Amino acid sequence: MTNAPSHRPAPTIRLVAREAGVSQATVSRAFSQPELLTPATVEKVLGTARRLGYVPNQVARALSTGRAGNIALILPDVANPFFSALMRGAQAQAYKRGYATFLGDSDETAHLEDVLLGKLAAQVDGFVLASPRLDEPLIRKHAARKPVVVINRDLEGIGRVLVDTGPGFTAAVALLAGLGHRAIAYVGAPRSSWSSQQRARAVAAAGAAHGLSVVQIDAGRPSHEAGRDCVAALMEAGVTAALAVDDVVAQGIMAGLAERGLSVPGDFSVVGCDDIIAATTYPPLTSVNARCAIAGANAVDLLLNGFATPAPPTASHVITGELVIRGSTGPAPAQAPARTPARAPAQTIRASRRPSAKARAPAEPDPSSRK
Amino acid sequence: MTNAPSHRPAPTIRLVAREAGVSQATVSRAFSQPELLTPATVEKVLGTARRLGYVPNQVARALSTGRAGNIALILPDVANPFFSALMRGAQAQAYKRGYATFLGDSDETAHLEDVLLGKLAAQVDGFVLASPRLDEPLIRKHAARKPVVVINRDLEGIGRVLVDTGPGFTAAVALLAGLGHRAIAYVGAPRSSWSSQQRARAVAAAGAAHGLSVVQIDAGRPSHEAGRDCVAALMEAGVTAALAVDDVVAQGIMAGLAERGLSVPGDFSVVGCDDIIAATTYPPLTSVNARCAIAGANAVDLLLNGFATPAPPTASHVITGELVIRGSTGPAPAQAPARTPARAPAQTIRASRRPSAKARAPAEPDPSSRK
């Protein structure tokens, strides 16, 4: 009955050895390679161990074996639902395979990513790097030290999981064309380059195939606000539908439309991507399912399977996202809801953004754009 | 130009020592206690270290110091925005103070929580347990082994951070009363007991104070679907406003209302809690700000500060959530949108739930209710 519940020191392997009348080596083997010992010995050792409440110290084990039994998941923003879902899938899969997971939030910065990779390197057997902001040489530097699997970044020679949303966007454009839309927009984000570029290309190609005019709008950091602020540009462009880089931006667009009294899908159609919050909006978003959780789980598998082989993981694993049609897409309105008549569609319109007061908004201002 | 990028072993302290012409002890001190060394020596050592790409091995450090430099964050559902936000705050704060963070998702189960606590114990200096599903004795068992701080659970003698949303809900009821509402509902979840109970009490008390009739509805697992499925019960109860246990449920309620052609706030007012996705809905939700990120950061601080003292953290830290008024609350409609006239307000209406088919799918449709 100690009044101060100070945390008592855990029993060590030497104590168990002495208590059981064997050597440390034997105790160690009883836990890690019992087949080398007499069943009687194993039983005796494990018995005393249990009696003493001994549990092998994972840290010491990691130091001597070089295997940590941990992996780290580094991502740009935990709060972004895409990454939350990814994380859930990754963590669950790692757990299933006996690994614990470190979480590193890089806050969308390359530098923090670099630091986290360095700090955690010794404690993990490998990394899953989701949508890395880091430049290629640095990623390769880290990959040379520890196995790395990247998600949504196509780096030859490094294990990677790519979510191919291209077909989904192609299908979405076809859907819109079928509904009578003639002018559509893609609202992208420059930062999450690989994914956004891929989607932009798919939209442009499919648009051309269907004879639609396609406007490309750059929203900056993919956020709700960015989406909302894009709506002015959408109106100006005279389009009747928008495909967004992700659901968060799509939801922002819907909010912006609602603010102007426009209804979805009556006056305007919206398509999102990721399908993670799409079912929870109203109207529910038509969205390209990115299978986030599966992507996370696959990345972990790729990483862990690589441990069995001498060479680091290098394969690439492609997941194809399918279009999920919900209520945010409908027949084209009789005429575009634009207040100003459609002009020659500019190739790219940067949506201007409110001079964001908060500190951590990465604010990428465009002085030349209006408002 | 090695073709097989096998992961080269990281440089060790001995290598740096030899390279810099000093002893290991000096290199060690250059990193951990530079004030013991000549500035010139420190510089020399750090210089060589940087040149070699040396980073102190955290595992070895942990073994010899007994301090792991890690904490673990255990929570019921990473994908829930409340916990995402919490996680973000906690992880950032831990990083700031030099700790890395393990992530454990218990998938809302007590058992997994228990297992995770056990497995991680050796590798961390302490735990942050958010909204634990574990029963009190087990929590205390773990707390006796390692420092633990719980969030939203009031356990005497264990460090805890409590988000007091009571005042916010009181203010919300006052707001509704002022807007002319006479009958309101609280939609709660039994699982997140502490928080939900606290909120229910605040609503009941404030309702009584303002002479409102208050109905309590139990939605089961707090999810979007649960919220949507509650709407039937809300209509039946003849209320004109609902306060939900969190924003996710509130958003579900809004979706359910929209499905029935009811507008918010014209026909019905909705209040959420947590204020994490509230600003992104349309109309934006009036919500009680739970300061999730701050709660996470405070929990980490409480835990880490406890390390300095011999006794484990035991203090409790209360955060008060304020009401943020947005667009989902408005004047009471001329008459309740109920299809059936309001009856004597039942004290509790359980939204019935199917005996959950999937393992973790909360799916709670009501077979008895009409479509």
Add this chain to the structure above:
DNA sequence: GCTGAGAATGAAACCGGTTTCATTTGGTGT
């Protein structure tokens, strides 16, 4: 009955740091 292979176990080195304790060095007081 003796030899040799193989199984069971132990002694000690090792993983990569930290920390105690001893030693060297430099500066001060007289």
Add this chain to the structure above:
DNA sequence: ACACCAAATGAAACCGGTTTCATTCTCAGC
């Protein structure tokens, strides 16, 4: 100049496991 003390640095033990290598012991085979 000499003695003395503090500051700077090094040698070696230690953290708690794993693993190599040597040793002991058993039993099959001739």
